[in-house]
Every structure is written in structure tokens, then in C-alpha cells.
Amino acid sequence: MKPAVKGRVAVFHPQGFLDGNNAPSYVTIDDIKAIEHMNIDMLLVSLKKVIFFNKNGLDVFIKTLLTIRSQKHISVGLCDYDHVKFTTIISFYKNALNFSLFRTEKIAELFAPSNKSDSRTVLLYNEDPSQRSAMAIELFDYGHNPVIAQSKKEFDEKKQHPDLYYAIIEESYLGIFGQKIATRVTGNAVIYTIANFLDAEIGNTFNITYHNNSLNVGFRLFIFDAHKVVSMNVHALNFLTKLASSAAEYNATICFVGLTFEKTPESFKHDLEDAGTLFFNTMDDILNNKQLLQDLGGSSPSATKTNRALTKALINELPNFIDATVSTIAMMTNAKAVKNGLNIQTLAVKESKNQFASSIGFYGDVDGIIILVFPKNIAKKACELLIGEETEDEEAILDSLAEFVNIIGGRAKALLGEKKQHVDITLPRTYGDIDALMQIVQNKKGVQVDLSFEGSNFTFFLTR
């Protein structure tokens, strides 16, 4: 069984009965190998469709999850259960609960370190005060706004108004956490939250793939929120100076916020400054200073000092990317998308109203970004297979559009792989407002292909 991956969260969905006899059949060695190559932050087993499980069955899954965690430094656990299943799990593992529990997948996504979602207000309650605090801290680090209920009574009262919260978090548990450094995106700055004593382990917990990826897709400002850092050793210093030096090659800036040098040698600060790192006292010193933000490259990713030109290698692969797009549309809709015209130009969208867009970046032997711009009704049609029922919910359509463009990225990767070209793909991004997209790609030259599908036009744009 292969897990389904949404964003950076991979979830297994077994169905029916789960015991010691059948559990090993759900996850084979091939499945584990495939997971090892996935760029994920979290691996979960959903119990939503499991009517019966016993400890032997769960143990098999948990053992596999823990093995993967030790290799990939990701969070692992169970999700999608009701009250009865939760109490059963707790009774099985009372003193040895070293994995996480999330009542729903939606809640789990809030705790994914490479978080791409907007800041969410959530209601949080846990009987155990230390769990309550740990969850609140994690959520806060990921850019969310947890409303913490201090008692069951307060929780039950607040729960009466579910429309005030994106999610209500109860009967959840954080196992060994902080496997990866928390990452979030605010505007066009990437913020990493680091804490405690920094040592060589930072090389494992920092998601270097995500960082390189962000550099490749145009982010130029990286902020380390270091308020909770007690001290660091020379290994962590080496890691951070190297990171700053490599960022300089992209004209990117690395800043530290709230780092104190009471227990960290002052000389470390000089070393980091020599590597181009800047220091600030508070996050607001950067984020509320528009001029500074613009100077640092955090006002928009398009504010890069160099516009990266199209390369011959990228143009050579254009047919692969168009094939991946056309074949994905054919797969999802059973309708053929027809190519009408191709031009090298900056992105031109005739009508910016009622359009959705999505993009996915790729990097490796070739690098670039695929952007698709659809009229809303066509986006809906293209995603019908993923959405299922008729919906006008824009968030659901954009979510499916992200999945759609992820499939295109996967297909393009496979097509390139057949030609021994290795690329990795980034998280997909969606735009409910085309103006936000236009800001990012303005002045970027690329290949624009006008395609039509079921009588309506949509745009494919390949750029760097």
C-alpha cells in the first residue's frame, strides 16, 4: 500500500480489520523504500476506515513508522480516529506513547513543519498541561494562532462556537516531536524557528531540501526565529555560516531574530556576520519595516537582483512538460487538451478575473517553474475527478488544483527520469487571485503555451 501525499504529509489508509497477521501486508519493503525517497515531514496511518484493530496490528505499523522516523527525522503517528479508538490506543500504549496522535488529518497538517498554509486560529485542549503547552508552542512556531482552553469546562464552552476556529484540537498527542525545524512562510519571507541548544543535530533537523527549493523558486529572505535558542556549539555555527554563504550566491539574506549571546561566544556572532548574516531583536523589526523588507528581498520574490533566463536545456524539455500537462488533463477528464499557440514572452493573461492559477517548481538537472492559469469553471472541471461532488467552495477547488498540478509535476519528473534527467519537485502553490501570481512572475520571460480544453482556453507557462 502506498501512502497518499498531501503537501508534505503522507498518510496510509488501511480499511477493515487490522491485526498482527495482516498488518505486515499493508506496508511492504517496496513501500518503505518508496517512502524513503519521498520529500515528506510527516507519515501517518489513518484509522478512519478501520473497524477493528488490536495491539499486535498497530505494533507492526508503529514499528515501521519509528524505523522511518529514525532515518528521515520526520514526525510519525496515527490519525483519523473517534473517542473509542483514542481511548483504546491510549490504553495500549499508556507508558510508551512515543508517536503522535491527531484526531483528524486536518489537525495533523497544522503540525507539519514545512507548513505552507495560512495562519489558522484553532481551539486547543489537552488534559495534560505539558502536552497542552507543547502543542501550543508547536502551533505558534508554525505560524498559527492557538486559543488554549485551560480547563475542560472552558473548552466545552468555547467548543460551542466551532465557526470561530479552523479546527478544534482535542484527543491529540505529540510524541517525540521537533524532528524537523519548524518552517513557515510569511509574505515572501521564509521563517525557521530554532530552539534550545544547537549542535551538529541541526544538520538533520533542518530541511535543507526545502531551503534549497525555496531559493530555487525565488525566495530571498530567510529569518531564523532564535528567541528560544539557549546556546550553540561550533558544529551548529559551521552549519549556519555555510548556509549563509550559499544563500549569498542567490543574493539571498539570512537574518537571526532574538538571538542572545549570553551563553554563546560573541566570536560566533562575528563569524556569522562575516558570512553575511544580519541580526535583529524582534520579528517586527523586519516584517513591519517595509523599506528594510524590500532591501532584504522579502517584499516579493520577484525582487531578485537577477532574472534567471530560460536555458536551452529547459526549452529542450518543453515537450515533456506539455505532454505531462496534456496527459494529466486527459487522465482526469477523458477530454483532450489542444495546443493552439506557443510564444516566448512574459506571462500574459487576458482576463484576470474569474481565473485560478497553480504552479509547481522543479530543480535538479534542469530547473524551472510550471504555471497553469485556468478560468474557474475549467479548473473545476479539470479537478472533478479529485473533488467528486459539485462544489462552489473555492478552497476545495484550489486544494484540488494543488493536487492536480502535483500529478503534473510527478509525471514530468517521471518523463524526465526516463531520459536520465533527475529533478525534484517543490510543493504546489495555488492562486485564487491572479494578481498575486502576476506580481511574482512579472518581467520573467518564459514559454507561454495557449491550450484549449472543451472549448475554453487555458494557459501553460514555463519559466525559471
Next chain:
Amino acid sequence: MITQEEVSLYIQNIPPAPSVLRQTLEYLRDGDLPKAAKCAEEDPALKLYLKTLINRPIYGFRNEVSDLNQIFSILGISTTQQILYSYLLSLLLPKQWSLFTLTDQNFYDLQASLGRKWEKILKHLGLHNRDTESAITLLPASIIVCDALFGAHAKEVAQLRSVKALDYNTILIRLSKRSLFDLCSEIALKWEMSPSIAKIVHAASGTDSQISGNLKLLAQWMHLLLFYELSQSAYVSAGLNEFIDFQIDFVQDIYESFMQVVDDETSR
């Protein structure tokens, strides 16, 4: 991926029930076992199928049973009808499974296991009759149909499922507006099975609204039985655990009783 035309073509190409089999079933409906056995003798493949089946360890005969008259008498009218339908279904088996990593032997084992447990269930529910017993034979047709329709698209389905946990039945409904259970009903019609058989199997999808009474009860038990079987190691490895969506809420209220009946069956 799969188009409505492809689905229709597949159903269109399913052969009708062979005439000898139709006649044998006809005699069974009249309750005439000797005539049914005599008629079945005319089809050597059917005869071999019945002989092989009855001499499997699951039936527990010490000496080989080869006379069809004897076989039909041992099985009785209901079970004979069920087995004849199983034979009919075996004619649909693919030369090679292309989506699920199954063997024909795995499939026969699944049919046999479903049949035995279903019989116990029907006795427990007091709903044992020729049609209810035969209904279980049509259920695995959904697996054959699924393999036939999706076999050529396995790679595409895998890509789709890499971003969303969709089962094959849901994908088929969204692409062709027909479910695997709709197709089972069409097969039942083509094979002139009793309409009540098709109804039970269709309801066993767990997604039919407005079913009630005994039909709902049978559908709940059949749905849970299917997932009980598809959770067995061999079928999980074959990929069958993911072929339809398990409707956990649909079966929740019969779960305790189901486990008692099935555990009892297993311990015997």
C-alpha cells in the same frame, strides 16, 4: 482514463450464460435435482469444475466424489445454484490479472470463503433462501470487472492515488457515472439471475440510500463480510483492500454480532 464507452463495451462483450448452464439452473429452479445433474453432464468443463470443487478439503470427503447426481444431492438445491453461478463467474476470469496481484487459486479461495461464511450468516439471520445464498457469488464479479477496466490504467491510477486516497469504485463512478456494483447488476441481468440477487449485491456497496428491512440487513452483513475477507493478508497483498470504499458507519451496528458469527465459523 476509462470512458463510458469502454465500460459499455466491456459489458457488451460479456458472453451470456451457456445454454447447458441455463437449462441446469432452470431444472434447479423447478427443484428437479436429478434432471439438473443429467443436464450438467453435457458440459465437460462444468463437470470438471464441480468435481474439483467438491473434492477440495473444505468439503471434507475421504473418498473422491465424481458422480454429478451424488454431488448435486450432497450440495442441495441452494448450494448447487450458488456453485453454478460461481462457475459462471469463473468464465469471466482474466487470462492474467493485471491490476491486482491475484492468482485464480486466490480468487477461488476468496469465493469459497465468502460462500461458507455467508451461509452461516444467512442461517444466523434466518434469511436463507436460494437467491440470498446465490447473491454472494455475484459479489466477486466486482473484482474481475475492476481488474479488467483498470488493468491498462494501473500507472495512471497509481499517480492519482499518490495525491488522494481514492478507491477504484469512486474513480469509476466519477469517470463513467457507473459503479462497480452497477456493472455487477448489469452482469446479473445478462446472466438472467434473479433480480433480488442483483439488488442485494448492489445494496452491499453500502452507498445505496433508501434501502431498509431485510435488504438493508443483508447489505450490511455482505459489506462487512467483504471487508473481513479483503483484510486477509493474501488479499491485502493483492491490492484488494483498496478497491472499494469501506463504509464503516453503514456496518457499525452489526459489528458485534458479525464478529460472533464469524468467530464461531472460524473456530469450526
